[in-house]
Amino acid sequence: QSVLTQPPSASGTPGQKITISCSGSSSNIGGNTVNWYQQVPGTAPRLLIYTNDQRPSGVPDRFSGSKSGTSASLAISDLQSEDEADYYCATWDDSLNGRLFGGGTKLTVL
Amino acid sequence: EVRLLESGGGLVQPGGSLRLSCAASGFTFSSYAMSWVRQAPGKGLEWVSAIGGSGDTTLYADSVKGRFTISRDNSKNTVYLQMNSLRVEDTAIYYCARNFAIDYWGQGNLVTVSS
Secondary structure (H helix, E strand, O other), rough: OOOOOOOOOOEEEOOOOOOEEEEOOOOOOOOOOOEEEEEEOOOOEEEEOOOOEEEHHHHHOOEEEEEEEEEEEEEEOOOOHHHHHEEEEEEEEOOOOOEEEOOOEEEEOO | EEEEEEEOOOEOOOOOOOEEEEEOOOOOHHOOOOOEEEOOOOOEEEEEEEEEEOOEEEOOOOOOOOOEEEEEOOOOOOEEEEEEEHHHHHHEEEEEEEOOOEEEOOOOEEEEOOO
């Protein structure tokens, strides 16, 4: 079980908005920035959101991130079929002195 | 364009050793920390190790500490992961990635530990 807690699954219909949560503690999310990654099955992860709420070039503005206290969230608006993938949050943990990943959330577009 | 190309994976028996390599291009290699992340079959991502740009800082997950060694050769734009005393539970796709915070990923290299 990961130190960063994500719901194992989420789902939505095309056009809908969904939110994926990532819960941590003061030693990780509470004191460090959060990244989000998208992984289509069979491929390498790609960076979706960095430093809590910044989008790399090429990432649609349908994807947004936020952080409050010891939790972070990824929102996907105007859901599309190609958004079907696994999503991971990640941050640094000061106690472990290492990088942490959430357990991942499998998004299904119905 | 940032490119990370892993090599060196394969099948190894428990207790054996393997060295992964990751050749980087498209950025000033020595200016960036590098990381290794793995993903066991059907499981999530697990951070393994990281090394600073000059190689002076090395960090390890508890699960591999004392068994794995990360290193880099900035003249060859390559980062390595020496894996010793391999266990069945080390079976995974190993990804090379740029930065401590990880912004770019390689395509991954499969390591299978089995008798």
